[in-house]
Amino acid sequence: MRYFPAFMDLQGQTVLISGGGELAVRKARLLLPSGARIVAYHASEDGPLARELSDRLILRTEPISDTAFRENIRLVVAATGDEAEDERVAKLGRAHGVPVNAVDMPHLCDVVIPSIVERGDLVIGISTGGATPVLGRRLREKLEAMLPARLGEVIAFAKERRGRVAEALEPQKRRAFWERFFSGAASDAVLSRDETRAEALFSEELRGETPGHVHIVGAGPGDPELLTLKALRVCQEADVILHDALVSDEVLALCRRDAERIYVGKKRANHALPQPEIGALMVELAQAGKRVVRLKGGDPFIFGRGGEELEVLEAAGVEASVIPGITAATGCAARAELPLTHRGLSQSVTFVTAEAGGGGAPDIDWKALASVGGTIAVYMGVRRAGDVAADLMRGGLDASTPAAVIANGTLPTERIIRADLATLGEAADQISAPGLLVIGDVAAKAKGEELLSLARQEIAA
Numbered sequence: 302m303r304y305f306p307a308f309m310d311l312q313g314q315t316v317l318i319s320g321g322g323e324l325a326v327r328k329a330r331l332l333l334p335s336g337a338r339i340v341a342y343h344a345s346e347d348g349p350l351a352r353e354l355s356d357r358l359i360l361r362t363e364p365i366s367d368t369a370f371r372e373n374i375r376l377v378v379a380a381t382g383d384e385a386e387d388e389r390v391a392k393l394g395r396a397h398g399v400p401v402n403a404v405d406m407p408h409l410c411d412v413v414i415p416s417i418v419e420r421g422d423l424v425i426g427i428s429t430g431g432a433t434p435v436l437g438r439r440l441r442e443k444l445e446a447m448l449p450a451r452l453g454e455v456i457a458f459a460k461e462r463r464g465r466v467a468e469a470l471e472p473q474k475r476r477a478f479w480e481r482f483f484s485g486a487a488s489d490a491v492l493s494r495d496e497t498r499a500e501a502l503f504s505e506e507l508r509g510e511t512p513g514h515v516h517i518v519g520a521g522p523g524d525p526e527l528l529t530l531k532a533l534r535v536c537q538e539a540d541v542i543l544h545d546a547l548v549s550d551e552v553l554a555l556c557r558r559d560a561e562r563i564y565v566g567k568k569r570a571n572h573a574l575p576q577p578e579i580g581a582l583m584v585e586l587a588q589a590g591k592r593v594v595r596l597k598g599g600d601p602f603i604f605g606r607g608g609e610e611l612e613v614l615e616a617a618g619v620e621a622s623v624i625p626g627i628t629a630a631t632g633c634a635a636r637a638e639l640p641l642t643h644r645g646l647s648q649s650v651t652f653v654t655a656e657a658g659g660g661g662a663p664d665i666d667w668k669a670l671a672s673v674g675g676t677i678a679v680y681m682g683v684r685r686a687g688d689v690a691a692d693l694m695r696g697g698l699d700a701s702t703p704a705a706v707i708a709n710g711t712l713p714t715e716r717i718i719r720a721d722l723a724t725l726g727e728a729a730d731q732i733s734a735p736g737l738l739v740i741g742d743v744a745a746k747a748k749g750e751e752l753l754s755l756a757r758q759e760i761a762a
């Protein structure tokens with residue numbers, strides 16, 4: 302480690318920048334949030350720095366000279382992009398005992414300006430010592446994605462209450478309290494901009510009431526990269542994870558390692574735990590103060606019984622929230638490169654289930670659906686694909702209407718079969734995994750490895 306990380310207090314301090322081009326703009330942008338007073342030299346009146354930031358700094362057209370150092374200067378940034386000039390400025394700065402940063406010239410730098418991730422008082426600086434700034438930037442992007450945008454507000458909320466915690470708790474209990482706070486419902490409420498609820502939850506926790514809560518989370522169709530950032534965060538903070546059969550192993554692998562995992566079903570006819578017991582278990586765990594994640598395939602509110610579970614939690618007075626997921630239809634459609642709506646082909650999409658609660662046929666007006674003329678995405682339809690196709694043909698859709706079956710969509714075991722209404726049942730017979738049926742003109746666009754199109758062959762003959 303050549304450069305030691307330390308944070309400078311630049312509030313109200315003067316920083317000199319040499320240059321008025323893009324390099325100077327980039328450095329000025331990084332420096333401005335620190336509250337530094339920036340004086341830019343060698344900056345033309347119509348250059349990028351003048352155009353973009355002239356109201357936020359002092360502009361001088363002349364190059365930096367000794368006179369610039371008559372006042373107290375904290376930092377000099379050489380950013381003209383002209384090697385000889387930047388070297389001259391760096392030497393001048395050093396001669397006046399001021400630390401220097403020279404853009405893209407590590408050998409002239411006393412100070413490197415890192416890639417910065419900022420969330421209020423939380424500041425993360427990343428430096429590769431000038432060796433590979435690209436890597437530094439990539440790491441910054443990853444951290445930006447990982448850290449909630451309102452983390453700064455959570456830090457400010459905690460900062461304001463440090464005194465209360467110090468008064469209420471003995472020193473050895475404070476750390477455990479703050480650990481719970483940063484992964485608990487109160488900080489979640491701050492992230493969701495609900496300060497009133499956050500304050501109530503914070504006070505409860507401070508009184509030792511440690512309220513548990515349940516996040517009903519959509520895990521998406523299987524590919525772990527399709528998890529939302531929020532879903533990932535709560536999965537990594539959970540004490541207990543109750544998951545379904547449709548949640549992929551790859552997604553489960555991203556959850557907190559020492560969280561208790563409870564498989565609660567459900568594959569068809571293989572419910573590990575009946576629905577009322579799942580509800581009761583969630584309530585019991587939350588009331589014991591646990592942070593519970595109820596992880597469900599796809600989106601919890603699309604054929605996921607998320608609404609029922611939310612009602613049970615609310616009735617029991619348990620703190621609960623819902624985090625959406627990518628539903629099977631949008632996940633599978635993206636993988637098959639099959640747009641669910643497409644100008645000129647389909648102006649609507651209907652999500653429909655082919656199975657009612659008890660496993661029988663649902664009460665769906667297929668004739669009305671056939672007359673809409675858009676795309677139909679059928680969930681839980683593999684077993685009843687032939688019947689669904691027959692119902693839609695009876696409703697007026699042509700036997701040659703394009704269709705596709707997508708099984709295990711977004712997973713390595715994914716299978717896409719293109720068909721049409723006449724052959725949809727046959728196509729689905731080849732599938733044993735959970736699969737989605739897509740019916741409508743857009744299905745002809747599916748990038749399927751296999752094609753079953755008997756109706757068209759018969760018509761051609």
Ligand SMILES: C[S@@+](CC[C@H](N)C(=O)[O-])C[C@H]1O[C@@H](n2cnc3c(N)ncnc32)[C@H](O)[C@@H]1O
Nearest residue numbers: 522599600605628629680681709710735736737
């Ligand atoms: C009980 S529903 C749950 C739907 C889920 N809540 C969602 O939003 O995707 C189960 C059905 O979703 C569909 N499904 C879920 N994941 C799938 C995947 N990876 N590939 C294809 N279909 C999937 C299948 O139709 C399956 O029978």
